[in-house]
Amino acid sequence: GNSVTQMEGPVTLSEEAFLTINCTYTATGYPSLFWYVQYPGEGLQLLLKATKADDKGSNKGFEATYRKETTSFHLEKGSVQVSDSAVYFCALSGGGSSASKIIFGSGTRLSIRP
Amino acid sequence: KAGVTQTPRYLIKTRGQQVTLSCSPISGHRSVSWYQQTPGQGLQFLFEYFSETQRNKGNFPGRFSGRQFSNSRSEMNVSTLELGDSALYLCASSLASGMETQYFGPGTRLLVL
Numbered sequence: 442g443n444s445v446t447q448m449e450g451p452v453t454l455s456e457e458a459f460l461t462i463n464c465t466y467t468a469t470g471y472p473s474l475f476w477y478v479q480y481p482g483e484g485l486q487l488l489l490k491a492t493k494a495d496d497k498g499s500n501k502g503f504e505a506t507y508r509k510e511t512t513s514f515h516l517e518k519g520s521v522q523v524s525d526s527a528v529y530f531c532a533l534s535g536g537g538s539s540a541s542k543i544i545f546g547s548g549t550r551l552s553i554r555p
Numbered sequence: 556k557a558g559v560t561q562t563p564r565y566l567i568k569t570r571g572q573q574v575t576l577s578c579s580p581i582s583g584h585r586s587v588s589w590y591q592q593t594p595g596q597g598l599q600f601l602f603e604y605f606s607e608t609q610r611n612k613g614n615f616p617g618r619f620s621g622r623q624f625s626n627s628r629s630e631m632n633v634s635t636l637e638l639g640d641s642a643l644y645l646c647a648s649s650l651a652s653g654m655e656t657q658y659f660g661p662g663t664r665l666l667v668l
Contacts, residue, residue: 477659484559484645485659530598539611540653541588545598 443468447531447546454521455554462516462549464505464531472536474498474507474514475543479528488516488529523553557582559648559660567666573634576663580627580648586610587629588657589621592643601644604629605652633665641667 448463466472473492477485489498494509503518514531531546560579568574580587588611589601600613604623621631627648633640643664647657 484561484661485647487656487658490656539603541586541603541605541611541649541657542600542613543588543590543598543647543657544600547597 443472443533443536443544445531445533445544445546447529447549449547450528450550451552452549453552453554456523457520458553460516460518460521460525460551462529462531462551464514464516464546466512466514466531466533468512468533468536470536471509472533473540474505475532475534476503476505476514476516477530477532477545479530479548481527485530521551521553523555526551526553559646559658561644561646561660561663563663564661565664565666567668568636569668570636570638572636573632574636574665576631576644576646576665578629578631578646578648578660580629580646581658584648584650584658585627586649586652587623587627588647588649589629589631590645590647591615592645592662593639593641598645601631603652610652636667638667641665 444467475490476488478488489500491498491507497506528548534543562577586605588603603611607623618634623629643662645662647659649657
C-alpha cells in the first residue's frame, strides 16, 4: 500500500540556518503531496502542497518540489526562525487510494535555538 | 471564516466507558474525516463522512463509530474504552469527498484511565 517515509528527528538548528527535512513516498499512482505542521498543543496546519510532478509548493518561506523520478518531496527553508519550532509531517493522498484518506509520515520534530 | 471546531478539547474517561466527540466543519465543507494521533502509531485515518454517509474507513475495530448530521457536523463515538484509546483525535474537513486538501481542527485529547 501507499506509504510515506520521512527523516527521523529531532532536528536541532540555530536560527538562520538552512533546513532540509527529507521525505520519500511509495504510491501506485500519482498522489498529491503535502507538508503539515503541528505546533505544541495544537492540531495540524497545512503548510504547502503539490498535486503533480515538478510542482513546487511554497508558503512562509518553506518550499518543496514534487519529484516523481525520485519519489521525493523534501521540505526546505533558507533561514529558519525560533517560531518554526514544531513537528512537521509529510503526507500523501490519492495515488491508488482514496483521496479522502491522508497517509502521514511519522513526523519530524524541529527545534530552533536562538 | 471560522475554522474546524472540536469539542470537548480535553476528556478523561475510565476503561469500559464510552465517549462521544464532536466536530463542526468549516462552513460550506461537507466532508469530515477523523484521525487518531498517538506517540506509538502516529497519525492514522479512522473514517470519512460525506452527505451523512460513511465513505471510507480505516483499520480500527467496530468500537469506533461515527455519524454525520444534515448540517455536516460529525460525531465520533468510542465504546468500551481501552487504555490504548488514549490519543489526540483530530477532525478534518474538506469541501467534498475526494478533495485532497483537508483542514484540521485543534483536536480532542482523550485520556483513558
